[in-house]
Amino acid sequence: MKKRRIAAMLMAGVMMTTALFGCSNANNGGESAASTEDYPNGPVTVICPWGVGGGADVITRKISEVAKNYFDQPIIVENHTGASGTIGMSDALDAEADGYTMVVTNGPLFSLTPKFIDVNYDLDDFTMLRGIRTVSLMILTNPNKSGIQTFEDLIEYGKTNKIKYSTSSGPGGDQYVVASAMFETLGIEAEPVVMSSEAESINAVVSGQVDCGLGTPPAYYSHQEEGNITAVATFYPEAVETPYGTVESIKNWDVDVEFMGVDCLAVRSEVPQEIIDKLNAMLDEVYADEEFLSYMEEMGYPLWDADGAEVTQFIEDQMTSMDAYVDMIES
Numbered sequence: 514m515k516k517r518r519i520a521a522m523l524m525a526g527v528m529m530t531t532a533l534f535g536c537s538n539a540n541n542g543g544e545s546a547a548s549t550e551d552y553p554n555g556p557v558t559v560i561c562p563w564g565v566g567g568g569a570d571v572i573t574r575k576i577s578e579v580a581k582n583y584f585d586q587p588i589i590v591e592n593h594t595g596a597s598g599t600i601g602m603s604d605a606l607d608a609e610a611d612g613y614t615m616v617v618t619n620g621p622l623f624s625l626t627p628k629f630i631d632v633n634y635d636l637d638d639f640t641m642l643r644g645i646r647t648v649s650l651m652i653l654t655n656p657n658k659s660g661i662q663t664f665e666d667l668i669e670y671g672k673t674n675k676i677k678y679s680t681s682s683g684p685g686g687d688q689y690v691v692a693s694a695m696f697e698t699l700g701i702e703a704e705p706v707v708m709s710s711e712a713e714s715i716n717a718v719v720s721g722q723v724d725c726g727l728g729t730p731p732a733y734y735s736h737q738e739e740g741n742i743t744a745v746a747t748f749y750p751e752a753v754e755t756p757y758g759t760v761e762s763i764k765n766w767d768v769d770v771e772f773m774g775v776d777c778l779a780v781r782s783e784v785p786q787e788i789i790d791k792l793n794a795m796l797d798e799v800y801a802d803e804e805f806l807s808y809m810e811e812m813g814y815p816l817w818d819a820d821g822a823e824v825t826q827f828i829e830d831q832m833t834s835m836d837a838y839v840d841m842i843e844s
Contacts, residue, residue, distance in 0.1 A: 549787050552612055553586040559778070560608075560616045561592050562601025567711075568729070569617050569776045572645055572814060576796075579805045583798035597685065598622050599632050606634045610781035612788035615642070619776050621687040624831040628839055629685025636828060639779040640789060643796045644819035646809070648774030649749040650688065651760060653728050653742050658721030664746040664766060667725060671701035679717035679726035683707040688727045691748050691772040694838040698768050718742060729774070730755055731813035748772040756813075770838065775817055777824045793821075 548554070559577065561570050570592065577588040593601035598619075605616035616639070623636045654661040661667050670676065676696070680688040689705055696703040706723050708714040715733050718726035719741045728742075730753070736742035737757050744760045747753050750771040753760045763770065778796070780789065799805050800818050809816050819827070 548611070549785050552788050552791055553584065555613060556587045556589050557584075557612070558608075558614050559588060559590045560601050560605045560614065561590055562594065562598035562617065562622070563592070564594050564710075565592055568646065568648070568732075568814060569619070571812070572776070572809070573617050573778075575805060575808050576645075576799050579799045579802050580795055582802070584795045597626055597630060597682075599626060599630060599634075602632065602634050605779075606638055606781070608781065610783035612780060612784045612792065614780070615792070616779050617645070617776060618779050619774060620828050620831045621774075621835070623828050624835045625687055625690060625839075626685060628835070636825070638782055640782045640784060641821040641824035641828075642778040642780060642789065642792055643800075643821065644817035644824050645776040645778060646814045647817045648729050648776070649747050649753045649760075650691065650772055650774060651728055651730065651733070651744040651753075652725055652746045652748075652763075653715065653718050653733055654725045654745055655718050655721060655741050656743055657741060658719075659724050661724065661745070662743060664761070664763070667745060668699060668701070668766070670724065671696070671699065671703070674724075676701060676703040676725065677706055677723045678703055679706045679708055679714040679723045681708050681711045681714045681727070687772060687774065690835065690838050690842065691770055692727060693842040694770045695748070695763060695768055697841055698770060715742070734813070771834070775819075775824070775827060777817075777819075789821075 559573055561573055563569055570590070573590050577590055580588050593604045599622070601616065602618065602622055605614060608614035618639070626632065627635070652664065652667070654667065656662040661670055678692060680686070680692060682688040683705070692705065706717060708717060711728055711732050714726050715728045715736060717723045719736050733742045733744070734756065737744070744755065746763045747760045748771055749762055750764065750773060751762055780792070800816065806816070
């Protein structure tokens with residue numbers, strides 16, 4: 514009789530445990546569904562892998578500002594800098610896949626950086642939400658210091674001189690790779706002078722420290738207005754219109770090297786589609802907002818309103834082209 518009572522007690526305990534476990538699972542499932550349905554119910558962080566004041570940073574902060582009109586929670590931009598942007602990417606990968614962390618990223622962080630730096634992420638780890646802007650990389654000279662007024666002048670100078678050029682990225686960076694591929698194609702010997710920022714790279718051109726340098730609009734416009742900078746060519750696949758005239762693509766000189774920089778927003782690939790849809794709905798509103806559009810136009814940042822699939826395809830295509838450029842300069 515005693516054994517039967519013990520067995521009955523054990524059975525009751527098992528049944529209670531099973532019931533509690535099932536109830537717990539049901540509650541968890543309910544909370545998960547509710548959190549997706551109620552999203553956002555707290556601040557959303559955007560990790561920017563680059564420093565304060567750069568193009569990607571200031572545009573993201575403007576998105577955050579304008580989004581207050583269309584999003585129920587604040588969007589907070591944090592700068593996680595270092596290791597060519599890979600620290601910010603790693604931090605984004607380590608964040609919960611709940612839609613409360615976005616990251617600003619670009620093509621080279623997937624297409625180029627992993628060829629030179631060990632990274633713990635790849636393209637499949639992220640879902641691209643939206644494009645932000647396109648970036649045209651320019652070849653800049655200061656004719657007052659170097660006497661180089663055109664791209665033809667630069668080619669002629671390189672036939673008898675070793676060219677020194679400034680860049681804000683070293684080996685593994687987009688500027689370094691495409692410039693090296695260009696000079697290799699032209700048969701010109703060139704030496705990079707790596708600076709810590711784009712501003713320093715441009716200042717090196719202005720001061721005459723280098724023969725030419727690399728920069729992006731509108732970072733050099735104030736110097737061009739003062740007559741200390743001229744954009745002689747661009748790596749963009751087509752001519753670029755600027756306030757100071759048309760800048761022709763280096764393809765016009767039969768240099769088959771092109772680069773279009775892009776910035777975009779992404780989340781962890783495991784983020785639920787319902788949350789991705791809500792984030793994109795917010796970006797729809799921001800990108801149609803007159804205040805945001807006026808800001809982009811005033812700053813000279815071409816808005817790249819590409820959807821996630823377009824962004825992913827662009828990066829995959831850039832992976833292929835960067836492979837070819839790296840092989841060219843390493844051969």
